[in-house]
Amino acid sequence: MLDPGTINLLTIFILAIFVGNEVISKVPPTLHTPLMSGSNAISGIAVVGAILAIQTEGTLGTYLGLAALIFATINVVGGFLVTDRMLRMFKKK
Amino acid sequence: MNLFYLIAAVCFIIGLKRLSHPKTARSGNFIAAIGMLVAIAATLFSSGKLDLELIVIGFIIGGSIGALFATRIQMTEMPQMVAIFNGFGGGASALVASSTFLTPPESNFLIVCISVLIGTLTFSGSFIAFGKLQGFISGKPIVFKGQQFLNALAFSAIIILLSINNLGILDSQSIFYAILALSFFLGIGLVIPIGGADMPVVISLLNSYSGIAATATGFLIGNNGLIISGSLVGASGLILTNIMCKGMNRSLANVIFGAVGLEVASGDGSQKEMNIKSYSTTEAAMIMDAAEKIIIVPGYGLAVAKAQHVAREVADTLEAQGKKVLYGIHPVAGRMPGHMNVLLAEADVSYDLLKDLDEINPEFEDCDVALILGANDVVNPAARHDQSSPIYGMPILDVDKSRTVIINKRSMNPGFAGIQNELFGYDNSIMVFGDAKDMLNDLLKEIKEL
Numbered sequence: 001m002l003d004p005g006t007i008n009l010l011t012i013f014i015l016a017i018f019v020g021n022e023v024i025s026k027v028p029p030t031l032h033t034p035l036m037s038g039s040n041a042i043s044g045i046a047v048v049g050a051i052l053a054i055q056t057e058g059t060l061g062t063y064l065g066l067a068a069l070i071f072a073t074i075n076v077v078g079g080f081l082v083t084d085r086m087l088r089m090f091k092k093k
Numbered sequence: 094m095n096l097f098y099l100i101a102a103v104c105f106i107i108g109l110k111r112l113s114h115p116k117t118a119r120s121g122n123f124i125a126a127i128g129m130l131v132a133i134a135a136t137l138f139s140s141g142k143l144d145l146e147l148i149v150i151g152f153i154i155g156g157s158i159g160a161l162f163a164t165r166i167q168m169t170e171m172p173q174m175v176a177i178f179n180g181f182g183g184g185a186s187a188l189v190a191s192s193t194f195l196t197p198p199e200s201n202f203l204i205v206c207i208s209v210l211i212g213t214l215t216f217s218g219s220f221i222a223f224g225k226l227q228g229f230i231s232g233k234p235i236v237f238k239g240q241q242f243l244n245a246l247a248f249s250a251i252i253i254l255l256s257i258n259n260l261g262i263l264d265s266q267s268i269f270y271a272i273l274a275l276s277f278f279l280g281i282g283l284v285i286p287i288g289g290a291d292m293p294v295v296i297s298l299l300n301s302y303s304g305i306a307a308t309a310t311g312f313l314i315g316n317n318g319l320i321i322s323g324s325l326v327g328a329s330g331l332i333l334t335n336i337m338c339k340g341m342n343r344s345l346a347n348v349i350f351g352a353v354g355l356e357v358a359s360g361d362g363s364q365k366e367m368n369i370k371s372y373s374t375t376e377a378a379m380i381m382d383a384a385e386k387i388i389i390v391p392g393y394g395l396a397v398a399k400a401q402h403v404a405r406e407v408a409d410t411l412e413a414q415g416k417k418v419l420y421g422i423h424p425v426a427g428r429m430p431g432h433m434n435v436l437l438a439e440a441d442v443s444y445d446l447l448k449d450l451d452e453i454n455p456e457f458e459d460c461d462v463a464l465i466l467g468a469n470d471v472v473n474p475a476a477r478h479d480q481s482s483p484i485y486g487m488p489i490l491d492v493d494k495s496r497t498v499i500i501n502k503r504s505m506n507p508g509f510a511g512i513q514n515e516l517f518g519y520d521n522s523i524m525v526f527g528d529a530k531d532m533l534n535d536l537l538k539e540i541k542e543l
Contacts, residue, residue: 012321019325023325027109032336033175035109036297040303041125046186047133048316049189049193053196054147064188065189067184069185078159078162080122084123086435091443
């Protein structure tokens with residue numbers, strides 16, 4: 001059987017899918033493009049894994065971590081900025 | 094530690110929740126960004142021996158590239174940007190998994206491989222999608238004999254490699270590198286046969302994969318932050334994929350394996366004669382002058398002609414004359430979900446006038462003029478009744494129910510699906526030929542003079 005730690009992660013995973021499904025199905029079609037760029041930014045959370053990877057010793061692993069950090073930071077910074085740029089344009093007269 | 098990831102996750106969820114209305118959306122995005130900051134800061138401060146120098150270098154390089162993308166990109170290029178960002182997201186997850194695998198202590202090999210598989214496939218697939226959207230690679234489906242067999246072979250090889258891991262035939266390093274290479278190949282193989290018109294589905298799906306890759310990596314390093322955020326993104330991408338498929342009346346399997354756009358629908362061969370009535374802009378302006386309710390139906394052709402601004406000016410002028418003007422937007426009007434809405438928002442169209450398919454269709458019943466700008470297949474009534482039509486069953490905008498339909502087109506060339514639009518021959522349809530921008534400029538002048 002699975003160990004308690006994995007069960008915990010699995011619980012969080014399943015519940016997060018339900019929450020995601022609920023929240024995102026309420027986003028109107030008008031905002032689907034900002035939703036996509038915004039979720040690009042959120043998937044940049046891999047930045048956390050990248051930081052932890054750089055911490056580890058062993059050169060190849062560290063440099064892979066650095067590459068991951070660069071990729072993920074592009075997503076985070078670019079994603080949030082471009083989403084804001086788009087959302088600024090949505091105005092009501 | 095996990096407490097801070099919980100805070101970050103709550104910020105992301107609130108952020109997405111606020112995306113349910115244009116009024117609150119911007120603050121939602123800001124809250125999500127704060128959440129990310131919390132997650133990053135918590136990781137930096139709670140970890141022991143960090144190579145801070147390298148981390149700062151990574152932040153500066155990544156941050157500058159990201160900021161450059163975000164500020165320079167044109168709104169018409171948003172699909173490319175999202176495609177490439179999906180690739181970075183998948184790539185980052187695959188790299189973290191690889192780094193974890195290559196560094197002691199030993200990690201769960203199966204999860205390493207799943208994470209690398211999804212992440213790498215997203216990475217290579219996204220770059221192909223980017224290339225197609227940007228025009229580096231032909232937007233046409235690239236197909237050759239045995240292609241699907243090759244993809245299936247690559248996938249089976251991955252499964253076999255995973256299952257022989259415990260047998261000791263190959264060491265895990267070799268298996269790891271083989272899976273890395275095969276996943277890279279599989280990503281290319283899966284996206285390259287898909288045509289440009291189907292890219293909205295593909296980038297939505299890759300968006301979802303980039304989230305799933307992050308989740309897999311979260312399982313690998315036992316990090317709640319990655320699991321929750323990845324699941325949110327995965328769910329979002331899947332929902333959008335589903336909406337796009339419905340908008341085109343295609344199943345996901347059909348999009349991925351169908352290579353549509355290659356075999357242009359031959360139909361029954363007997364093109365029906367259509368009575369096309371070509372009008373001048375002056376005549377069109379007179380019809381619009383007499384109208385009370387006008388619905389503008391923009392297609393991607395409008396954005397290609399860079400005519401969104403003048404379209405909005407025409408609408409403003411009509412509104413100032415006391416007419417009701419709405420915009421009807423089909424889910425696949427742009428090159429990605431919600432793309433047309435962003436392009437119109439950029440042209441200062443008020444967001445409450447942008448109506449989606451379900452909202453706008455009842456409005457055509459008492460509409461005087463439907464003005465079709467650069468849209469074609471999404472207004473073809475054949476989708477409702479002609480079972481032999483390749484677009485039969487696709488949800489369309491019921492523009493033909495309006496009293497008059499004014500269609501602006503460059504020429505009589507058929508649309509993406511390669512089929513003639515019977516709407517053009519309807520009794521209540523009139524055509525105004527010409528470039529959308531020129532035509533709308535003329536129309537604007539005429540309306541003002543009337």
